[in-house]
Amino acid sequence: MHPIYGVVGVLMTVLFPLSSIGSYGVLWTQRADDGTSESTGVVVNGDSEVTGAQEGISADSMPDNPNQRLPLTVSGSIPNSATAVSDDLAVLKNGEIRNLSTGASVTDSKIVGTSTTPPDPLAKTDGSSFIPTSVHKVRAAMKKSASQAASGTVRQSAYISYGRNQTTSVAWTSSEYGAYWGSYNDSQAFFGASGDLFAQQANHVIDVSQWQGTIDWSRAKAAGVQGVIIRIGYGWGNDFDTQALRNIRECKRLGIPFGIYLYSYAYDTPTASNEGSDVVSKLRSAGVSPDDLSYPVFYDLENWTWTGHTPPTSSEVYEGMVNAWYAQLQAAGYDNLGVYSYVNYLQHELNSSALHAKTRWVADYGSELPFQFTTNDRGWQYSDQGSIDGISGTVDVSAFGNGQYRASTDVAQYSSVSVPDGTYYINSFAKDSSGVDITGGGIDDGVRTELHQSNSTTEQQYRFTRQVDGSYTIINVNSGKALDVSGGAAGNQAVVQQWAPNGTDAQKWYIRDSGEGYYIQSALGDWVLDIAGGSLTDGTSIRLYAPNGTDAQKFLLSSATAQIPVDKGAADVFLEIEREDSMFSQEERGRAVELYFSTDMTTQQVAEHLGYPTRQCLERWLHEDPRYADAIAKPIIPFSKRVRAVRLCLAGLQQKQAAAQLGISQPWCIIGWSRIVRRVW
Structure with missing residues (x-):
């Protein structure tokens, strides 16, 4: 996505001879006896093996960007309130872009775009990612660096790992700050430098754009790539990323799980809606159906630079934008959605519970990720220094996994529960004050199910009627329509909607006792109702998914017809x-x-x-x-x-x-x- 740097800085060859210096922040495997490196596909220059904690981080590094060197000077004409968006550019509050060192205005259309067309957001860093940071923090880092230089403190760029004298190749990169890969619950896992678990059942995921050139995906897959987030474009009304269609085709051909991201240039609700519509059009043109996506379609929200325009600064504005973007994709059947951003933006411009609830991928190149996910699935873009066989140059690397272990579950092993025919609320086990709701209280065929705060209306009440095979029909009281699997096509993310009762298996459901809450299983097979992404915010889609043992798939039934005198306390x-x-x-x-x-x-x-x-x-x-x-x-x-x-x-x-x-x-x-x-x- 957006945060990438080159490896910079001075290696301390006096203290550490070049022959003993390896790469930065990596775990290595030993050279084979025949003199060839063991084939892991991710190659790094160096002769050492990391055996423990990596050494310190450079005082010359840009804040939040450990592999970007601090500028020698920052022009006095640039205020502290400005934002550094690359190692040599800053954007002012009014949207003006200036050279960080000279203070001169930047007018190159490749960098700032035109009044009608935004630039490629990666052009200002030549395809490298950069986490925007405040000029105030840059100046503070420069002051600290100068102080250390004056006191004679030795500084080194990024991590210098050293140990036995061996030629090596990396199995997968770890963070420049020491976050690392390991195992947890017998699954691959990613940890912060302190040892705190970020995600278990974690996968090596990269994100790519045209700046990675033509990728040899067979080699990349063999190198350990387990997932890909593909840039489809930026803004609205612009062309595809020039490599997007090929990247999508290759991932589908080779069975590499993938998701999509769009870099946003929206500044209000209408432009965000335009971006949503544009993504839908591009996905359809690329032949990407909702079922093709193993990872979400991400809305990339960052502090962008575009001449004549300024990004929003209010979380309320962003909430409206995200809702408009979501609405366009959900209307087209794309329910697996998420927000991507970086920590500083999430703490300021995007600082709202509604936006954080939709955030499923965060960039931060520190030792820990200071963001609290509300969804069980989560992604941490922890470095931009991935060096992967089949891809020229460096690439962003992320850990995608689960906070809570997701078991592979066969719900048929659980006993079928018989409940009295009657009217019930279907509440989430994870948040019992919310339940299954018909979107907007609609009464038409095709209106979808979603999670919503309980309100005791008939829109959230369902008549359960037992069938001879032990299944139930579930009829919404407000509309008289049955819960229905769209088109009778069960599968991950299959749409659950209301439809006129027709007696098909698409409208029959089994209630399975999980031991703590119920699975509501489709009669079409081993598929259950699932709250998308485990998010507990109002409006979250409720769809079908393969059983995984998480609370997002467990529900409670409570009667809507209790005969209790209403005049009593x-x-x-x-x-x-x-x-x-x-x-x-x-x-x-x-x-x-x-x-x-x-x-x-x-x-x-x-x-x-x-x-x-x-x-x-x-x-x-x-x-x-x-x-x-x-x-x-x-x-x-x-x-x-x-x-x-x-x-x-x-x-x-x-x-x-x-x-x-x-x-x-x-x-x-x-x-x-x-x-x-x-x-x-």
Whole structure:
């Protein structure tokens, strides 16, 4: 993407003879006995083997860009509020671009574009990436560098690794600041320099553009490339990146997982919408369907330079832009989306929870990544110094993986759950205050499902009706339409929508007990409802995906038809339930629940079999959540603890947090209690 540097600086040959100096920030493998380097595909010059922590970082480096050298001077005409966008260019708040050292205005259209056409964003660095940084930080770094020089402190550029005298080649580069590859949970993983896990089940991913030239993708794949993010273009109304179509074809031909990115030049909602429409057009022209994408389509948001234009500075403006861009792609069926940026921008111009929730790839060339992802999947672009067989020059390298382990799961191994026919809310196990919603409350065929904060409307209520094969039809109460897999074509990211009931398997669903929440499995095969990217923000797409064991695929069912007097307070409601329940012993309740779940008997039949006067008591024990039965069959949770749990949830805690705090082993019970109180209040 955007952050790349050349290896610069003076090697301290007096202290470290050239023959003992290796490359910077890498892990090496030993030269083979026959004199040839072991073929790992990623080549680096050097004769040493890294055996431990790498040495320090240069005081001559640009802030946030360890391989770019500080300028000798910064013109006094450039204010501290300006942003350095390369090692020799700065952009002022008014959008004017100047030479960092001389202060002279830059007018070269290849660098600044024209009033109607933006430049290639990589032109100002000759294809190298650069993380924009403030001129204030540049001046501070220069002052520190000068102070160290005056005191005689030895400085070295980037990391100098040294050890045994061997010719080597790198298996994969690590960060210039010491972030490194390792293993976790028996999977490839990436760690910050302190040893903190960034991602497990992690893959070596690069991002490429026309500046990498014509890539030999067979050699790159053999070198260990496990994923690629391909630049499709920049702005709107411009041509493809000149290598994009070939890069896409080659990745598809060789089975290399890939995603897409577009560098944004938008400055308001209409221009962002134009960029979204342009990406859709390019993807279709390139023959890229949603199913082709293993990685997201990324919206690259950075502090751009374009003559006559200035980028937004408000997170509110950016929120509107991102929503407009997302809307264009989602309308075309591309739901696997994300934002890419760098830490400083995310801490300032993009500093909002809504934008951070959509951010799935971050550039930072430090020892740790100071950004908190809300999605389980995440990417860290940790260096621009990847040297990979098949690619000329250097390339950006990233670690893409999961924060939480994603198990490969066969949901058919889980027991099918039988729930009483009735109307339910489908809440997320990861965030029980949000659930499955029909976008915009639409009533037409084809309106998609999404995650949304619970609001107790009929748009979030679904009638479950058991079929003879044990599956269920799930009908939205507001529209009368069934949850449906679009076109009956199941697969990763397959669209889940509402459609007129038609009795096909595309509209049948099994409820599987995961042990903590339910999988809702399509009758079309081993595919389950999934919250895209594990994001818990309103508007996140809910689609099909292969089971992976994450909370993004687990749901709770709670009744929408509890008959509770609405003129009573929360305590009165619970007391009334306690009085009615006291008619039956804990053993009797447990026996009734067990009988209901272990047979095909209805609640009425269970009541008659056990000699209960009515079936209503059993239905109440079940109706808030079928998993409530587990709590009934165990020691009853005291009334006082139920009230405390509800109060904690109403104060903002999630059910799992409240349960942990109060020592309740069945956190799913709390959602039922909370929903009763919300309705009463």
